[in-house]
Amino acid sequence: MKKITFLLLAALSMSRAGLAQSNVSFGSPYSSVDAAYNHYFYNQNELLFIKAERQKIVLQKLNSTTLSEISSKTFFDLPKNYKIEYTVEIAGKFYLLYSLASKNNVQLFAREIDFAQGAFASEAKQIISTEGSLKKKSAIGLRSSYDQSKLLIFYSLATTDKNSKATGIHVFNSSLETVWKNQVKSSSNEQHIDFAVDLAGTAYYLTEKNSSITLTIASTTGEPSTQAVSLDKKAIRKIGLFETSQEDVLCAGFYNKDINTSAAGGLFILKSKNIKEAITCPISQNVMQQYASDQQQSSTQFVLKEVILEKDESLTLIGESQRHETIHYYTPKGHARNAYFLHYDDILVTKIDALGNLSWMRKLPKRQTGKAMEGQGVMSYRYMASENNYYLIFLDNENNKSVSMDDAPVNYINGEAGTLTAYEISKDKGLVTKLSILNTTVERQLTVSDFSTQKIVPIDAASFVLEFSKKGKEDVLMKTVFTQ
Numbered sequence: 001m002k003k004i005t006f007l008l009l010a011a012l013s014m015s016r017a018g019l020a021q022s023n024v025s026f027g028s029p030y031s032s033v034d035a036a037y038n039h040y041f042y043n044q045n046e047l048l049f050i051k052a053e054r055q056k057i058v059l060q061k062l063n064s065t066t067l068s069e070i071s072s073k074t075f076f077d078l079p080k081n082y083k084i085e086y087t088v089e090i091a092g093k094f095y096l097l098y099s100l101a102s103k104n105n106v107q108l109f110a111r112e113i114d115f116a117q118g119a120f121a122s123e124a125k126q127i128i129s130t131e132g133s134l135k136k137k138s139a140i141g142l143r144s145s146y147d148q149s150k151l152l153i154f155y156s157l158a159t160t161d162k163n164s165k166a167t168g169i170h171v172f173n174s175s176l177e178t179v180w181k182n183q184v185k186s187s188s189n190e191q192h193i194d195f196a197v198d199l200a201g202t203a204y205y206l207t208e209k210n211s212s213i214t215l216t217i218a219s220t221t222g223e224p225s226t227q228a229v230s231l232d233k234k235a236i237r238k239i240g241l242f243e244t245s246q247e248d249v250l251c252a253g254f255y256n257k258d259i260n261t262s263a264a265g266g267l268f269i270l271k272s273k274n275i276k277e278a279i280t281c282p283i284s285q286n287v288m289q290q291y292a293s294d295q296q297q298s299s300t301q302f303v304l305k306e307v308i309l310e311k312d313e314s315l316t317l318i319g320e321s322q323r324h325e326t327i328h329y330y331t332p333k334g335h336a337r338n339a340y341f342l343h344y345d346d347i348l349v350t351k352i353d354a355l356g357n358l359s360w361m362r363k364l365p366k367r368q369t370g371k372a373m374e375g376q377g378v379m380s381y382r383y384m385a386s387e388n389n390y391y392l393i394f395l396d397n398e399n400n401k402s403v404s405m406d407d408a409p410v411n412y413i414n415g416e417a418g419t420l421t422a423y424e425i426s427k428d429k430g431l432v433t434k435l436s437i438l439n440t441t442v443e444r445q446l447t448v449s450d451f452s453t454q455k456i457v458p459i460d461a462a463s464f465v466l467e468f469s470k471k472g473k474e475d476v477l478m479k480t481v482f483t484q
Contacts, residue, residue, distance in 0.1 A: 022437050026476055028476075032469060033058045035058065037052040038452070045063065045459075047062040048115055049062070049467070052084055058074050061118040081100065081101075091149055097111075098124070099140060107129050108127055108128035108129075108140065128153065130168060133158045134157060145199050147245075148174070149199060150171060150197050164185060164186065165186050165187070168183050187209065191207065191209070195241065206241060234257065234265065235255060237256045244309040248271055250269055253267070254266070254267055266281050267281045283348070300321050303320055305318055308385065313354035316351050322342070324372070325340070325342075327340075345368070347423070349390070365405060371414070382454075382458075382464075384461075386482065389482070390427065393420070396421040417441035419439050464479070
C-alpha cells in the first residue's frame with residue numbers, strides 16, 4: 001500500500017482573489033411545461049429537453065446560441081402505466097427507456113429520439129423482459145462505459161426464499177443489442193454497492209457481506225472472478241466504481257482510521273487490475289477543522305462523486321459531505337411525527353499526480369439543506385471542466401456573498417431564493433476563486449421552486465445553460481460563459 005504524505009502548506013494555500021469572471025445572458029421566454037420528469041441533452045449548438053407528466057411527453061428544442069425555442073412537440077402515445085426509467089445518449093443516439101410492470105414480470109423498452117427533428121424516431125422496442133417481478137422498493141439501475149459504447153442495466157428480483165436474492169445483469173452494445181446477460185445469486189445479507197461496465201463490455205460490481213467487500217468481474221468469457229477489497233487496518237466507509245479512459249475501472253472512496261471512528265480519515269484508490277496495490281491519502285486535522293464545529297469534525301463523511309483522469313495521468317477526486325437528519329416532533333394535538341432532511345455540505349477536491357503523490361487538497365465551504373424527497377437531485381453541485389480549470393456550480397445562500405471563505409457559510413434552504421454560485425479551481429495549483437453568477441430574486445424575477453442542478457447543461461468547456469421558470473407560465477434559458 002502506498003501512503004501519500006500530506007503537506008500542510010499544499011493543503012491550505014488557497015487563492016481568495018476574485019480574478020475570474022462570468023458573462024450571463026438570457027434568451028426570449030417560451031411557454032412553460034409542467035412536468036414531473038425533466039432531462040436535458042446537448043448536441044451541436046442545439047438543446048433537446050424531454051419533459052413528461054403522466055401520459056404527456058413534450059420534446060422541446062432550443063438553440064444554445066440564440067437561447068430561443070426552435071420547436072415543441074407533444075406526444076400521448078406511450079402505454080398506460082408506463083414508468084420512465086432513464087433518458088440516455090449512446091454513441092450519438094438518444095433513447096427514452098421506460099418500463100411496464102405486471103404481477104409476474106417487468107419489461108423494459110427503448111424508444112429512439114430523433115434529435116434533429118425533435119420527435120420520436122420509431123416505435124419502442126423491448127430490450128429486457130425479467131424472469132419474475134422486481135423486489136419491492138428496488139429500482140432498475142444503469143451504467144454506461146466511458147466511451148458510451150456499452151450499457152449495463154441491473155435490477156433486483158423478488159424471491160420466495162428469504163435467505164437468498166437474485167440480481168439480473170444485462171450488457172448492451174451501442175445499438176442496444178444484448179452482448180450478454182446473467183442472473184447472479186447471492187445470500188440475503190449480501191448487499192450490492194455499485195456497478196460499472198468498461199469499453200469491452202466487462203461488468204464490475206462491488207458487494208458487501210458482514211463488513212467485508214468483494215469486487216466481482218464478469219464477462220461473456222470464463223467464470224466471474226472475485227477479489228477481496230481491503231485497506232489493511234483502515235475501515236472502508238464509502239466506496240464506488242469509476243471507469244477511466246485507460247480501459248481500467250477504479251475502486252475509490254473514503255476510509256475511516258479504524259472501525260470505531262465516525263469521521264472520514266482519508267481517500268483511497270484501487271485499480272481493479274491490481275486490487276492489492278492501494279494509494280491512500282489521509283485528510284489532515286487542519287483540513288477537517290475548516291468551517292466545522294468539533295461535533296461536525298467527529299462525524300463528517302464524504303461521498304466520492306467524481307474521479308477525473310487528466311492527460312498527464314494525474315487524478316482529481318471530488319467528494320461531498322452528505323448526511324441524513326431525522327427530527328422528532330409533536331403536532332399541536334400531541335401526535336408524534338418525524339421530519340427527514342438531507343444535508344449537502346463542504347466539497348473536498350484532491351489532486352494526485354501520475355506517481356501517486358499528493359499535489360494539493362482543497363476543502364470548499366458549502367451548506368445546503370432540504371427535505372429528504374425534495375433535496376435529491378435538487379441541491380448538491382454540478383461539475384464541469386475547461387482546459388485549465390474545474391467548475392463546481394451550486395445554489396447558495398445569498399448572504400454568503402459577504403462571508404469570507406475562511407468562515408463557515410450560511411446555510412441554504414431548498415426552495416428559497418439564492419445566488420447561483422461557482423467554485424473555480426485551477427488544475428495545476430488548486431487555486432480557488434468563488435464566483436457569484438446571479439441572484440435569482442433580483443434578476444428577472446426568476447423562481448427556484450423547481451430548480452435542480454440536473455438542469456445545468458454544459459455546452460462547451462467553459463459555458464453552460466440553465467432553464468429557469470419565471471413568475472407565470474414562462475420559462476427562460478440562461479447562458480453563462482466563464483472567462484479564462
